Amino acid sequence: MTDLDYPAYGGDSPLDQPMPSEAFDTRAFPPAQAPAPAAPPAHAPVHIPAEPMPGEAVASEPQKRNYAFKVRNLSKDYGGHKVLNDISFDIPAGKIVGLLGPNGCGKTTLIKILAGLIHDYTGMVLVDGKRIGVASKAAVALLPDSTYFPDRFRTIDCINYFADFFKDFNKVKAIEFAAEFDLDLNQRIKTMSKGMQEKLQLLVVMSRAADIYLLDEPLGGVDPAARAVIMDIIMKNYKENATLLLSTHLVNDLEHSFDHVLMLGKGKVLVNTGIENLRATGKSVEEIFKEVIGDAWEVD
Numbered sequence: 001m002t003d004l005d006y007p008a009y010g011g012d013s014p015l016d017q018p019m020p021s022e023a024f025d026t027r028a029f030p031p032a033q034a035p036a037p038a039a040p041p042a043h044a045p046v047h048i049p050a051e052p053m054p055g056e057a058v059a060s061e062p063q064k065r066n067y068a069f070k071v072r073n074l075s076k077d078y079g080g081h082k083v084l085n086d087i088s089f090d091i092p093a094g095k096i097v098g099l100l101g102p103n104g105c106g107k108t109t110l111i112k113i114l115a116g117l118i119h120d121y122t123g124m125v126l127v128d129g130k131r132i133g134v135a136s137k138a139a140v141a142l143l144p145d146s147t148y149f150p151d152r153f154r155t156i157d158c159i160n161y162f163a164d165f166f167k168d169f170n171k172v173k174a175i176e177f178a179a180e181f182d183l184d185l186n187q188r189i190k191t192m193s194k195g196m197q198e199k200l201q202l203l204v205v206m207s208r209a210a211d212i213y214l215l216d217e218p219l220g221g222v223d224p225a226a227r228a229v230i231m232d233i234i235m236k237n238y239k240e241n242a243t244l245l246l247s248t249h250l251v252n253d254l255e256h257s258f259d260h261v262l263m264l265g266k267g268k269v270l271v272n273t274g275i276e277n278l279r280a281t282g283k284s285v286e287e288i289f290k291e292v293i294g295d296a297w298e299v300d
Contacts (some may be wrong), residue, residue, distance in 0.1 A: 066093040067129070068212055068243035069114060074123035076109055083109050084121070085267035091243070093128075093211075096257055099247040100271075100289055101264035107247045108145055110264070111214050114245075115142040128211050141210035145217050145247075147197045151190035155183050158204055168209040177203035177233070195223070202230065209239045215246045219253075227253060255285035265293050 069091040076084040083106040091097055101107050112118045114127055116137045127136040149158050155178055163171045178185060181199040189197060202218060218234065219227045227250070235257065238244050245262075248254050261278060263271035270292050271278075278288055 067091060068093040068095070068097075068127070068245075070124075070126040072124040074110075074113070074121060074125060076106070076113065076118065076121040082267050084113075084264075086123070087264075087267070087269045088123075089262065089269050089272045091245070091260060091262065091272075093243050094241045095243055095259040097243065097245040097260045097262055098251070098254065098258040098285070099245055099262050099264070100251060100285075102293060105264040106267055107264060108216055111142070111216050111245070111247060112144075114212075115140050115214055117142075139211040141205045141208040141213045143201055143205045143213070143215040143218055145220070147189070147194075147201065149189050149197075149200070151188065153189050154186050155200060156185040158189075158200060159185075159207075162204045162207070166208055169204075170207045170209065173237070174203055174207035177207060180233075195226075199230075202233070206234060206237045211239070211242050213238050213242060213244045215244070217247055217249070219248065219250055231257065251286040251289050252284070258285065261285060263289065263292060 067090050069089070071090075072088045074084055074087050075082060083104070099107050099110070109118065113121055113125060113132075116127075116132045119132075125132055128139040130136040130139070149161075153161070159171060159174045159178070162169045162174070175185070178200075181196075181203060183192075183196060183200060183203075189200070192200070198218075198220075205213065205215070215234070219230060231254070234244070234246075246254065246257075255275075258275050260274055261271055262269065271288070275285070278285055281288065283291075
């Protein structure tokens with residue numbers, strides 16, 4: 001198991017440089033027309049140098065290529081347990097990114113860091129070319145993994161709240177979504193089912209014209225019949241050329257939508273590559289996911 005490169009994209013990022021064949025676990029990804037090494041390492045390290053990236057330096061650099069996320073040596077622990085352990089990766093802008101991994105691997109923690117909700121971490125994080133702060137948060141639309149609106153709020157209160165808070169919010173679209181989801185504008189959250197609450201949060205997020213959408217398990221609480229409808233709404237309503245990072249366990253249902261895949265396991269980046277590189281193996285994303293994750297399903 002190891003990081004995968006995406007050489008087809010080009011550029012100057014350390015992650016864009018061709019990787020030696022011995023860096024791959026050939027049991028999961030055998031190189032085309034090449035014999036497997038005699039003794040491939042189980043976890044071959046790939047050195048990614050830390051890059052000091054202060055906001056001023058990034059702003060003055062010529063923009064050869066846009067990245068939605070640039071992360072270097074990011075670590076985060078809870079009570080001494082490292083959920084993210086010195087991870088580094090780049091994600092190109094304008095992609096639909098599948099964030100995959102077992103429970104407890106750090107997906108939600110990573111999303112909260114990118115959204116600016118968690119600050120007690122170490123490492124460098126740039127979102128939309130900016131360090132975490134007011135400007136980066138303004139570019140991000142977050143769908144969290146839990147409900148955050150007060151129970152006393154009605155549907156229309158949530159819509160008005162977003163309209164007051166975000167300049168890129170489309171109130172007309174939100175009200176249309178509410179009708180499509182069959183949500184009463186005057187119904188209070190405390191009387192809604194979990195699925196209705198998740199639809200409400202989804203509709204206010206997708207009514208924004210954000211540059212980056214962070215969706216943490218958007219289909220986790222809905223029945224299979226509603227998944228296709230919700231995914232259709234997501235795909236048709238996010239801003240053109242925006243980046244959509246979607247955390248999910250439903251790999252088989254959603255892999256056809258991904259342009260890029262980021263897999264985490266035991267606090268490490270196991271795969272970071274364009275979808276065409278995965279498809280070139282002749283396997284589905286779900287098959288590769290099961291092979292690469294391996295014992296990372298076992299959370300320490």
